[in-house]
Amino acid sequence: MNYLAHLYLAQPTADSHFGNLLGDFGGQRHLNQIPITVKNALDNHYLVDKFTDSHPIVKEVKQYFSPKRRRFAGVAIDVVFDHFLIMHWQKYNLQPLNDFKQTSFALLHKRMPVMPSRMQHVVKHMTDNDWFKEYETLDGVGLALDNIAKHYDELNAVFLAFFPELIEHVNQFNLENAKNTRGLYTL
Secondary structure, three states: OOHHHHHHOOOOOHHHHHHHHHHHHOHHHHHHHOOHHHHHHHHHHHHHHHHHHHOHHHHHHHHHOOOOOHHHHHHHHHHHHHHHHHHOHHHHEOOOHHHHHHHHHHHHHHOHHHOOHHHHHHHHHHHHHOHHHHOOOHHHHHHHOOOOHHHHHHHHHHHHHHHHHHHHHHHHHOOOOOOOOOOEOOO
16 A cells, blocks of 8 residues: 555656556566566565565554554555655655656556556556545545554654665665666665
């Protein structure tokens, strides 16, 4: 569900944007049918997810959620971290967020014909309704998630500590073998 972070960490190509989201739509099932550029981006998606899910800060944040809702904590954290990425966008990207969204949505639409049907539906809905616009406000996040406001400041601090490490981790593995051409924040 951390689609904005996955797109941010993708290269500025249609294959990369496609592959970096494909992991949330059964990407492994399509390995024989995709070009190496998409496979590399899919690997990048899994790298981001594995790093995020295993990071001690993220594991600790899951404790902010009640035991009854903890099984949804990963999804909630993804959405909240996309919210904080929007809130701190200029710290991590020189390109204005609206320009980035337009470019990313256009790149995704270029690969719409080869996307799995469920991914086509989600990407169409996400781009037509600009899901990231909802994530700009706490009220928007609150529509989708329970109890976020209670830990907003703590989650913000965790995001600011975690996201630079994630950028460095992706840059270190360099799975897509491209130079940093997006104006990404580097450590």
